[in-house]
Amino acid sequence: CANSSPVHENFVNCMSPSFNPYTKSFEIIFTAESPLYSDLLQSSPQNLRWVNSTTSNNPLLIIAPFHESEIQAAVLCSKKQGVQVRVRSGGHDYEGLSYLCQTPFIIIDLRNFRAVEIDIADESAWVQSGATLGELYYAIGRKSRVHGFPAGICPTVGIGGHFSGGGFGTLLRKYGLAADNVVDAFLIDVNGRILDRKAMGEDLFWAIRGGGGASFGVILSWKIKLVKVPPIVTVFTVSKTIEQGATELVHRWQYIADKLHEDLFIRIIVQNVGAGTRTNPKTIQASFNSLFLGGIDRLIPLMNQNFPELGLKAADCTQMTWIESTLYTAGFPRGSPLEVLLNKTQLYEAIFKAKSDYITEPIPEDGLRGIWQRFLEEELVYLIMDPYGGRMNDILESETPFPHRKGNLYNMQYMVKWRVNGVREANKHVHWIRMLYRYMTPYASKSPRSAYFNYRDLDLGRNKDVNTSYLEACVWGMKYFKGNFKRLVQVKSKIDPGNFFRNEQSIPSIHE
Ligand code: FDA
DSSP, X not given: OTTOOHHHHHHHHHHGGGSOTTOOHHHHEEETTSXXXXXXXXXXXXXXXXXXXXXXXXXXXXXXXXXXXXXXXXXXXXXXXXXXXXXXXXXXXXXXXXXXXXXXXXEEEOTTOOOXXXXXXXXXXXXXXXXXXXXXXXXXXXXXXXXEOOOOSOTTSBHHHHHHHOOOOTTHHHHOOSGGGEEEEEEEOTTSOEEOHHHHHHHHHHHTTTSOGGXXXXXXXXXXXXXXXXXXXXXXXXXXXXXXXXXXXXXXXXXXXXXXXXXXXXEEEEEEESOSSSXXXXXXXXXXXXXXXXXXXXXXXXXXHHOGGGXXXXXXXXXXXXXHHHHHHXXXXXXXXXXXXXXXXXXXXBEEEEEEEEEOSOOOHHHHHHHHHHHTTOSEEEEEEEEXXXXXXXXXXXXXXXXXXTXXXXXXXXXXXXXXXXXXXXXXXXXXXXXXXXXXXXXXXXXXXXXXXXXXXXXXXXXXXXXXXXXXXXXXXXXXXXXXXXXXXXXXXXXXXXXXXXXXXXXXXXXX
16 A cells, blocks of 8 residues: 555554544545645645755654544544644744654644634634634625624634734734634643633633644634624725835834724835836835725824824725725735635745834834845845734733733834745845844844744744753743743643643743
8 A cells, every 4th residue: 555654554543443434544644655745735834935845854644634533533643653743724834833843743734624603693703723814704704794803914824823823913903813802712632632611721721812722732613703893994005115205104103003093003014116227226115004994084084183194095095895805905906806815825925034023112213224224135025014002902911822912012024035945045035134133123122022923933942852941941932922921831731741732932841
């Protein structure tokens, strides 16, 4: 049999008592010899830097279960065989931690767990971890014009990683994070038990809403509160180059973006544009990209009062439904059918490295100019500035593991992309972004310099092995979770004392 290897046979023997009578092992367990293995391995990774990566071993097996009992069996059999597990939902992890590992491992791929059940009467939904944000938004949009959900902007992002790491998008200022709007969940723990909120207890339920799922088990599904959106919302994008006053506008934005009415979200995307020729010189462009929960008639006076410098006119704005706005913000051309939200094609697939910061004090114009200057040295660079404030200020730092609440003006994400996958290219661009990060030190949050867990960055530190100590893990853990890190370690130590669910940035399990 082409599929046979000792590990494969052991898994088939170990797992098959849990299969339902109609499941065949070759439909859910894939070895490197299976014709579908490499398609499966490479179908969801978002960061192409890790495709065909030589820095890790490939998984011994990819297990793509259809039924919960098969996941339970995969966890228990991996424990028995002494192989590590990586759980993958949407595969968007920036550092590829859902499908890369240095030691023998299997992937549990949740691609078949993608059901979304909307209950409009209850204003809630159950969504499985393997679904994408696009599938969730689509299902909501099909049922209601006045409900939405506050989660990320890219429709191919997976629910499993996104919700368990926080998750924010254009509704953040009104409703907070995706994780803030989760009311129940089902998780399979290290002993193969299926636990809902009541059975897992409030500590573990707290931990999986921002502390990252990968440390705690396999999260199967989430119950979420839908949020109210008006039948008509307004979007706009106004782009300005340095020559058109971008620096002054970005500078001014920092003073107002987190204080605006919570119905108004204006993010900035900065990139370099121009071909570098005499007629089309290279320059920096800042795009002010906005969602307003209301009509143009209410938006224009708000903008005139708070951000007149941008000079927003009604003609710059478009009214639409909330679900249409998810397409707009994701960058689909106007008039695209809602079904594009269901596309598995990765809109933003690229080779990249990203880093993040939280900004608590406005950066002076000179500081911004220093960023622009560095941007002009590179080709494909992006700065994404997402304003906080509003609802984010009302939620205590300790309410979920995600601590970046009151006091943060905005989240800043730096990203550099390149075209040719290779070590030399990677080193060059990674060096550049590390230099930019160093340059940003005086302007970023301090003690700790904090970062967003879902913008995974292994430069912040990594666990050395299964016995990583609390102090060693604090190096990266405090940056993502601040004062919540200690509680995450306590929860982890209780639920998974043997540290079975682990990766380079998983919460360590500590024993006194
Ligand atoms: P993936 O499957 O790679 O998992 C990420 C991590 O979660 C891994 O450690 C994995 O093991 C673990 N995990 C996944 N499913 C699990 C499960 N069911 N149980 C336990 N552990 C599980 N973020 C944001 O807040 N707002 C945004 O707008 C965007 N936009 C965006 C665009 C693009 C193009 C990318 C690549 C990423 C983003 N993100 C984002 C970041 C995104 O939220 C983050 O990468 C998520 O972790 C991705 O979740 P996936 O399930 O897709 O990743």
